[in-house]
Amino acid sequence: MIDEHDTRLQRMFDERLLRVLPPPRTPRRRSSRRLVGATLAVLLTGGGFAFAADVNGTADAAGLSCTDVLSKVEIWFQSVKNGTLEQQIQFKQKAAELVGQTCSPNGEKVPFANKPVVPASEPMKQPSTPMTPECLAANERAKEMAASASTMTRAQELELKQRINEMLAEPCRAAK
Amino acid sequence: MREAPLDLTHAEWLRACEASYPKVYRALVAVGASPEDAADALQDAFEDALREHGAVARPDGWLFVVACRAWKRHRWRHRIFRPLAALRGDAHVASRDDEIDLLVELAKLTERQREVMVSRYVLGLSQAETAELLDIAPGTVAATAHQATALLRERLLGGSK
Numbered sequence: 001m002i003d004e005h006d007t008r009l010q011r012m013f014d015e016r017l018l019r020v021l022p023p024p025r026t027p028r029r030r031s032s033r034r035l036v037g038a039t040l041a042v043l044l045t046g047g048g049f050a051f052a053a054d055v056n057g058t059a060d061a062a063g064l065s066c067t068d069v070l071s072k073v074e075i076w077f078q079s080v081k082n083g084t085l086e087q088q089i090q091f092k093q094k095a096a097e098l099v100g101q102t103c104s105p106n107g108e109k110v111p112f113a114n115k116p117v118v119p120a121s122e123p124m125k126q127p128s129t130p131m132t133p134e135c136l137a138a139n140e141r142a143k144e145m146a147a148s149a150s151t152m153t154r155a156q157e158l159e160l161k162q163r164i165n166e167m168l169a170e171p172c173r174a175a176k
Numbered sequence: 177m178r179e180a181p182l183d184l185t186h187a188e189w190l191r192a193c194e195a196s197y198p199k200v201y202r203a204l205v206a207v208g209a210s211p212e213d214a215a216d217a218l219q220d221a222f223e224d225a226l227r228e229h230g231a232v233a234r235p236d237g238w239l240f241v242v243a244c245r246a247w248k249r250h251r252w253r254h255r256i257f258r259p260l261a262a263l264r265g266d267a268h269v270a271s272r273d274d275e276i277d278l279l280v281e282l283a284k285l286t287e288r289q290r291e292v293m294v295s296r297y298v299l300g301l302s303q304a305e306t307a308e309l310l311d312i313a314p315g316t317v318a319a320t321a322h323q324a325t326a327l328l329r330e331r332l333l334g335g336s337k
Contacts, residue, residue: 004318005296006325008333013206013297016278022201023215025194025222 064096066109134171142168189235193225196236203240203298207290208283209247220246236299237309244291281331289324292317 058079059065059072067075131139142164149160184192197218204214221243225235232238282290288310295306303321307314 004321004325006329009325009328010297012278012332017202017206017298020202020205020211022198023211025197025215025219 062096132171135168138168138171184235190225192235193222193239196239199299200236200239200243203294204243204247206279206282206294206298207244207247207287213247213250214243216250217243217247234299234301234305234309237295237301237305240295240299241309278328278332281328284331285324285327288312289320289327292320293324293328296321 055072055076056065058076059067062075062079064071064075145160145164149157152160200221201214201218204217205211209217218239221239224242225239282293285293291310292306295301295309296303301309303317304314306321307317310317
């Protein structure tokens with residue numbers, strides 16, 4: 001291998017680079033732009049993690065840890081808007097209604113039933129009051145009058161309804 | 177002929193690095209770094225030198241290669257904030273006396289040609305040492321040096337041999 005070396009080029013290099021004066025060695029400049037960029041990056045990253053943790057925490061509190069990200073964010077937003085001071089059960093209920101699902105104990109998605117079934121509860125029944133003979137007779141008469149209403153106009157029907165109501169008002173007052 | 181690696185103590189190693197600071201700084205400027213970038217890159221290289229020192233034949237060559245890598249790593253940032261042409265102009269504006277300038281002509285070479293020429297003519301490394309430091313084949317160094325020398329001769333000396 002021939003180690004080619006041009007003396008005239010070497011002289012040019014020496015002369016030209018002698019004019020380049022090295023500065024005294026000092027610690028590296030820390031650019032303010034770099035500092036601001038780094039601070040912003042740290043803040044954004046930290047904020048992102050904190051937000052994700054808060055969203056997940058809220059979803060967990062609502063018993064909806066298995067739901068998708070958008071629903072979790074929606075739950076978080078609702079909790080922030082409402083102040084998060086409700087009872088935990090109420091909040092869970094609301095959140096489950098919001099996303100239309102809930103989570104089973106083993107973390108699987110389960111569709112949310114709008115009205116929870118309460119065992120041993122009976123449908124509300126109004127206590128019935130016995131009708132008086134006058135009221136029964138008035139009811140019979142009202143039925144006969146109503147049967148003849150099939151050929152009536154709308155105005156006549158309304159008039160008939162009013163008359164029936166007036167007729168039933170007095171004898172059936174106790175039954176109401 | 178390759179030199180045997182020097183077995184320097186840590187203090188000797190640091191002294192050798194300090195002594196080669198002006199030469200390596202000039203080499204970085206010749207490769208195309210601005211004065212600020214050259215100083216920063218050398219500072220990075222010195223931090224590396226403080227942490228470790230291998231058995232190297234030429235501390236100045238080692239420092240040059242490490243500083244070059246540091247400069248290349250940080251160059252993209254400067255490309256965002258300043259056009260490269262302006263960067264080069266900044267680097268040489270203080271010393272451009274006439275149209276024909278060594279640094280301007282060096283900037284027209286490829287990056288590898290610049291590195292090889294600077295290693296040879298500024299740091300004074302042999303072709304074998306340059307090949308080892310830049311991690312390229314000695315034949316490639318010879319060919320690159322030959323092409324770059326011919327180009328510089330043509331542009332700076334008017335093609336005379």
